[in-house]
Amino acid sequence: MTAQIIDGKAFAAGLRERVGKVAADFEAKAGRKAGLAVVLVGEDPASQVYVRNKGKQTIACGMESFEHKLAADTSEADLLAVVEKLNADPAVDGILVQLPLPSHMNEQKVIAAINPDKDVDGFHVVNVGRLSTGLPGFVPCTPLGCVMLLKDQLGSLSGLDAVVVGRSNIVGKPMAQLLIAESCTVTVAHSRTQDLPEVVRRADIVVAAVGRPEMIKGEWIKPGATVIDVGINRVAGAEEGKTRLVGDVDFGSASEVAGAITPVPGGVGPMTIAVLLRNTIVAAHRNAGIALDESTI
């Protein structure tokens, strides 16, 4: 069997187009563009690339992008002051503080300072609570993008066995919450899980968010299962000095067993940014008191 490739890049382009139409409509109604502020602390090259891509795509969707680049040795107090300014700025609908932060900062404290109604990453405890309680809020972009791809591929997820490998606050745990809300039977595996291959083999849906290059092998996958690979790992390439991106799933062997699989790159990654733009235009409508049928985007 050869798996169908789930084209996250194409799905993300379609989502950005829908967001762009809604953003134009918002501008006509509100008399201003929706705005996303991205805060980057330090000079991590990968983070710089992500932030640049976010800014470009924000503008391409007809929204305003505010980039705040702070030196790696910025104090936590100065970062908190920037967040406070963005909370109070009516031109800013969404705020994203790029993670990871330098080690002298308390990430939880910084996230807690963001106004939950501008927290388009969905990382604030208030939004975590809303998600687990089934209240409207903001859902983390990467897991929401994964669910969009799964529903597009499978239709209803009700009753399916899902295994999430990874239990981080930004991917694994919110992913599990979303799958519970879709009426899957959810197992969350992590570094202490016993016999991970056997756990993965039960799953109709496998979501890999581990951060270990090509760890999940084709022999672990139930034939026909749908595999969502969240991992982004930069490894040495075939040519000396070159690098390439691989996921947490061994794509070569898994794609011979799975029914459908996301590639890396071109799978979940592009969805993350498109969902961020979606959450931002949703935030703009909510905070401006302008009606929007959120189910259409």
Ligand SMILES: NC(=O)C1=CN([C@@H]2O[C@H](COP(=O)(O)OP(=O)(O)OC[C@H]3O[C@@H](n4cnc5c(N)ncnc54)[C@H](OP(=O)(O)O)[C@@H]3O)[C@@H](O)[C@H]2O)C=CC1
């Ligand atoms: N495509 C995208 O848009 C995004 C991609 N990513 C990528 O997704 C991956 C995961 O990110 P993130 O959740 O932040 O990672 P974290 O490092 O925060 O969490 C990794 C999780 O994997 C578990 N784990 C580690 N090793 C093993 C193992 N050998 N067996 C089973 N479980 C294991 C850990 O278990 P334990 O809790 O026990 O330590 C932990 O729960 C990374 O590759 C990251 O780059 C992340 C965000 C967005």
Ligand SMILES: Nc1nc(=O)c2c([nH]1)NC[C@@H]1CN(c3ccc(C(=O)N[C@@H](CCC(=O)O)C(=O)O)cc3)C=[N+]21
């Ligand atoms: N506050 C915060 N929110 C985040 O959402 C957040 C973050 N911090 N820190 C880092 C992670 C990682 N992340 C990615 C976004 C896009 C791609 C992406 O576009 N990937 C492309 C490839 C990009 C490339 O070529 O390097 C792809 O998979 O096709 C990947 C990863 C968001 N994150």
Ligand SMILES: [Mg+2]
């Ligand atoms: Mg992490």
